[in-house]
Amino acid sequence: MAKSTEKKVDELSFEDAMEQLEVIVEKLEQGDVPLEEAISMFQDGMQLSKDCHNKLTSVEKQMDQILHADGELEETDFQEEEE
Template identity: 65%
Template sequence: MSKEKELTFEQAMEELEQVVEKLEEGDVPLEEAITIYKKGMDLSRLCHTKLKSVEEQLTQILREDGELEEFATEEE
């Protein structure tokens, strides 16, 4: 299992914020910036996947009688 898959959502977001800060500083050599950017994209995909998984879990709620019921959320 890769390191990214072991990260929690919060850890991935924290690392992603660090990546953004490094890139925004602008004093990173081009080759390093590309590597950092790729890492950021991987972290972004991981966060998206984790959020999508949680969203799918939350689309069903358990009724009082123990039956699952679809739960629709309004998207912005």
């Protein structure tokens, strides 16, 4: 992601960020990346992961607002509902 041709992390769509994260994970799993490059890739991957998490959290909040037609906001913990 250090390449100047790539978008900044916060400008990427969720799908693009996930795709870049998958590429980073695949390269790191191969194990033939020099240490300094691996550290940089890991940092980029962590930033992509954080960005994806933030985008998902934002969408969850938007869905909460949409699902409550009466206009009242009611917090929903999606993790509790999955159990």
